[in-house]
Amino acid sequence: MKDGARHTSLNQVEAEWLSEFVRQHKPRQTLEIGLAFGVSAVYIMSATGRVHYIIDPFVNSAIYQGYGLKNLARFGLKRNAKIFNEPSQLVLPRLLDKGLNFDFAFVDGSHFFDDQFVDFYFLDRLLKIGGHMIQHDAWTGPTKTLAAWIATNKTNYQTVDSPQKTFNIWQKTAVDKRKWFQFKKFKVTTTGKISSFI
Numbered sequence: 273m274k275d276g277a278r279h280t281s282l283n284q285v286e287a288e289w290l291s292e293f294v295r296q297h298k299p300r301q302t303l304e305i306g307l308a309f310g311v312s313a314v315y316i317m318s319a320t321g322r323v324h325y326i327i328d329p330f331v332n333s334a335i336y337q338g339y340g341l342k343n344l345a346r347f348g349l350k351r352n353a354k355i356f357n358e359p360s361q362l363v364l365p366r367l368l369d370k371g372l373n374f375d376f377a378f379v380d381g382s383h384f385f386d387d388q389f390v391d392f393y394f395l396d397r398l399l400k401i402g403g404h405m406i407q408h409d410a411w412t413g414p415t416k417t418l419a420a421w422i423a424t425n426k427t428n429y430q431t432v433d434s435p436q437k438t439f440n441i442w443q444k445t446a447v448d449k450r451k452w453f454q455f456k457k458f459k460v461t462t463t464g465k466i467s468s469f470i
């Protein structure tokens with residue numbers, strides 16, 4: 273393992289919180305973006321005991337060296353993992369095309385704003401009403417910007433409060449009923465988890 277890469281995974285507190293959240297909500301169809309070392313995947317899959325869709329184009333890269341897959345195998349979870357070794361921005365539209373939908377999505381893939389926006393665009397369509405989406409690294413600029421837009425413009429989502437400040441937790445509560453001309457300006461602040469709004 274390359275030094276310095278391990279910190280990109282969830283830490284123990286985050287992983288245990290995620291596992292507890294999944295155990296409480298009992299999602300049936302689950303998906304995650306960003307396998308890396310497989311920490312989030314191991315905790316999610318151990319909590320559900322079900323098939324889990326995982327998307328990551330760099331599973332076998334010099335940084336991750338297949339450690340994510342090895343960890344899934346070590347915990348006896350590999351058989352239930354549906355792995356897509358491609359960018360999520362290309363896989364998600366295909367899953368939508370297949371008519372799949374999900375109760376839970378954990379997002380910890382590319383942290384570029386454009387990639388995260390595309391991920392949200394498709395996950396929104398893949399997520400069932402009542403389903404949850406959790407975005408990791410809530411403190412990063414792109415994640416904050418996306419969160420500010422969702423909170424102001426996607427009125428069919430509600431935030432779920434949690435002491436886990438590195439996560440943005442969303443629940444889809446209804447279908448999107450925006451009118452074609454609707455757009456609410458939003459502001460991204462440098463402090464706090466989700467931004468303040470205009």
Ligand SMILES: C[S@@+](CC[C@H](N)C(=O)[O-])C[C@H]1O[C@@H](n2cnc3c(N)ncnc32)[C@H](O)[C@@H]1O
Pocket residue numbers: 280281282305306307308309310311312313327328329330331336358359360361380381382383387
């Ligand atoms: C922060 S790490 C994920 C950590 C992981 N959740 C864990 O707990 O071990 C980010 C991951 O996103 C992956 N990634 C980067 N660009 C991606 C993309 N376009 N689509 C899907 N995954 C991507 C990287 O390969 C990396 O494994």
